[in-house]
Amino acid sequence: MSAIGLEAFLAHLYTDSAFREAFLADPHAACSGAELTAAEIESIVAIDRDGLILAAQSIAKKRESYRRPRARRWWPWRQA
Amino acid sequence: MAAATDRVGIGWRPEIAAGLYLHLHAFDVIEVVADNYFHATRRELDALKMLARQCPMNLHGVGLGLASVSPVNRGHLDRLARLVGTIEPQAWSEHFAFVRAGGIEIGHLSAPPRTDATSTGAIENIERAARAVGMRPQMENIATLVEPPASTLDEAAWITGIAEASNVPMLLDLHNLYANARNRGEDPMTLLGAMPLDRVTGVHLSGGKWVDAPSGGRRLLDDHLHGPPDEVFVLLTELARRVSQPLTVIIERDGNFPPMDVLIGEMTEARRALAKGRSMRMASPTPSMARAT
Numbered sequence: 001m002s003a004i005g006l007e008a009f010l011a012h013l014y015t016d017s018a019f020r021e022a023f024l025a026d027p028h029a030a031c032s033g034a035e036l037t038a039a040e041i042e043s044i045v046a047i048d049r050d051g052l053i054l055a056a057q058s059i060a061k062k063r064e065s066y067r068r069p070r071a072r073r074w075w076p077w078r079q080a
Numbered sequence: 081m082a083a084a085t086d087r088v089g090i091g092w093r094p095e096i097a098a099g100l101y102l103h104l105h106a107f108d109v110i111e112v113v114a115d116n117y118f119h120a121t122r123r124e125l126d127a128l129k130m131l132a133r134q135c136p137m138n139l140h141g142v143g144l145g146l147a148s149v150s151p152v153n154r155g156h157l158d159r160l161a162r163l164v165g166t167i168e169p170q171a172w173s174e175h176f177a178f179v180r181a182g183g184i185e186i187g188h189l190s191a192p193p194r195t196d197a198t199s200t201g202a203i204e205n206i207e208r209a210a211r212a213v214g215m216r217p218q219m220e221n222i223a224t225l226v227e228p229p230a231s232t233l234d235e236a237a238w239i240t241g242i243a244e245a246s247n248v249p250m251l252l253d254l255h256n257l258y259a260n261a262r263n264r265g266e267d268p269m270t271l272l273g274a275m276p277l278d279r280v281t282g283v284h285l286s287g288g289k290w291v292d293a294p295s296g297g298r299r300l301l302d303d304h305l306h307g308p309p310d311e312v313f314v315l316l317t318e319l320a321r322r323v324s325q326p327l328t329v330i331i332e333r334d335g336n337f338p339p340m341d342v343l344i345g346e347m348t349e350a351r352r353a354l355a356k357g358r359s360m361r362m363a364s365p366t367p368s369m370a371r372a373t
Contacts, residue, residue, distance in 0.1 A: 003149040003197035006230055008182025010192075015184055043230040050293040051226030051263070055190075058225060058301060063187040 005035025009044070013052070014059050024049065085326030086354050088347050091140070091333060092131075099340040104135050106344055111330045114139040114172065118159040125166055132167050138282070138328070139164060139172040141217070144209060145179035147192050147242070149201035152208055153180070161212045171328075173218035173251045173282065174209065176202065176239055191224035194231035194238035199245075206246040218249045218282050221275070223256035223302035225263065235260060236274035243276050250275070251282035253332075254315045255308060259288060259300040272315055277323050285312055285350060286332040304334035307346055313353040320357025327354065 009031070012019055023030035027045040036044070087108035092100060100110070110131075117128060131137065141160055144152050164172055177189035178198075192198040210216045221239055233241070243250055252275060261268040287306035290298045308331070320327065329350045331343060 003193075003195065003201075004181070006193055007149060007178055007198075008184070010190070010228070011178075011181040011184040011186050014188075014190060015186055040230045047229045048226055050295050050297070050299070051224075053294050054291060054299055054301070055225040058303075059186060059188040059190075066187060 002035060002037050002040065006040050009034045009036060013044075014056055015063070017056070017060070020052070020056055024052075086320070086351075086358070087136075087326070087328045088331075088350050088354070089136075089328070090331045090343060090347065093333065093337070095335070096337050096340070096343075103340055103344060106347065107135055109136040109138060109170070109328055109330070111138045111140050111332075112167075112169075114141045114160055114163055115143045117163055117167075118156075125163075129167055132169060137167065137169045138218075138330075139167060139169040141172060141174040142189065143179055144174050144205070145177060146174050146205040146209060146217075146219070147176045147198055147202040148178035148181065148205065149192075149197050150178075150181065152205040157209055157212050160209075161214070164213050164215065171218055171249075171282070172213060172215060173220055175220045175222050176242065177222045189222045191222060191226075191228045193228045194233040194235065196232070199233070199238060199241050202242045203245045206242070206248060210246075210248075216246070216248050218251040219243060219246070220251035220253055220282075220284065221256050221260075223253070223259045223288075225299055225301065227264065234274075236271060240274075240276045243279050248279070249281040250279040251284060252277075252280045252319070253284035253286070254312045254319070255284070255286045255288060255302055258309075258312055258315060259302045262300050268311065268315060269318060272318060273322075277319065278325075280319065280323060281325060281328065283316065283319065283327055283329040284332050285316065285329060285346070287312070304332055305336040307333075307338070307342070308349075313349055316350060316353040317357040317360070320354045321360045322357075324361075329354065 013023060031041045031044060089107040089109035089111065092110045092112045143156055146152055175189050178192040179186050179189060257271055258268045261271040285308040286304045287308050288300055288302040289306055291301045293299050331346050
C-alpha cells in the first residue's frame with residue numbers, strides 16, 4: 001500500500017501549490033499522516049527542491065493550457 | 081542516404097494541420113496524439129482514418145499513465161482501444177510515466193519512483209493495455225525536472241527491466257534523454273549507451289530551453305516549443321551507428337510553430353544524421369555495441 005501512498009503524495013506535491021509551500025517550509029510535518037514508510041519520508045524530505053519547484057511550474061503551465069480553447073481540427077476535404 | 085527502411089516524419093498538430101497536409105508527400109509517417117480524438121465525432125474519425133490511408137500513421141497516447149502501481153484507468157484504455165480499432169495505425173505508443181494518483185489528475189507526464197513496485201505495476205499495466213488494444217505499445221522515456229524520490233533504480237535500469245519483461249519496443253525520445261542527463265550532470269552519450277537500444281524502433285526529436293533554477297544554476301526544460309539542438313542530432317547519429325534495426329524518427333513540436341520549411345529542414349537534418357550513423361556503421365560495423373538481447 002505504501003507504493004500507492006507514495007504516488008499519491010507526489011501527485012499532491014506536484015499539483016497543489018499550498019501543500020507544496022507547506023512542504024518546502026516544513027517537509028517532515030507535511031509528510032506526517034501520509035501513507036509513507038520512514039525511508040520514503042527521508043527520501044522525500046531530501047528531494048531536489050529546485051527540481052520540484054521547476055517541475056511544479058511546468059505542470060501548472062500544462063494544466064492551465066487545458067483550460068484554453070484548443071485549435072480546431074482541420075481537414076482539407078471539409079473546405080469544399 | 082539513410083537505410084531504406086529508416087523513416088522520418090512529424091507529429092500531426094491541429095494548429096499546423098493545413099501546412100502539414102500540403103506537405104504530406106514529405107513525411108514517411110505521421111504521429112497523431114490519440115487522446116485528442118477520444119471524443120471526436122464520426123466525421124472527424126472518418127477524416128482521421130482517411131488521413132491514415134494517405135500516409136502511414138502512428139497513434140501516440142499521453143494519458144494512460146502505465147508506469148504506476150495502480151491499475152490503468154479502464155475507461156481511458158477502452159477509448160484508446162476503440163480508436164486504434166477504428167484507425168488501424170501501424171503502431172501505438174505510450175510513456176514510462178504516471179499521470180494520476182490518489183484521485184488527482186496531474187495533467188502532465190510524471191516520473192514515478194523507480195522501484196521494483198512501479199516496475200511490476202508498469203509491466204502489469206502494459207500487459208493490460210496490450211490485451212485491450214490488441215497490439216503491444218512502443219514505450220517512451222520521459223523528461224523529468226525532478227528526480228523521483230525513493231527510487232532504488234537508475235533511469236536506464238528501470239526502463240530496461242520493464243521493457244524486457246514486457247517485451248515491448250521502445251520509443252526513445254532523444255531530447256528527453258539529453259535533458260535528463262544534462263540536468264543530472266551525466267554524459268548523454270553514456271545514458272544513451274545504457275538504454276535498451278536493441279528495442280528502439282521509434283525516435284522522438286524535440287527541443288527545449290534552459291531555465292534558471294531558484295537556487296542558481298540552470299536546468300534544461302523539455303518544452304517542445306523549440307527545435308532539436310545539435311546535440312540531439314549527434315545522439316541520433318550515434319543511435320543509427322549502434323543499432324541495425326530500422327528507425328522511425330518523429331519531429332515533435334507542440335507550439336511556437338515555425339514556418340513549415342523550418343520543420344521540413346529539421347526532418348532533413350534528421351535524415352542526414354541517420355545517414356551519417358548508418359554510413360559509420362557500414363564502414364565499421366560494431367554489432368556488439370547494441371545491448372545483447
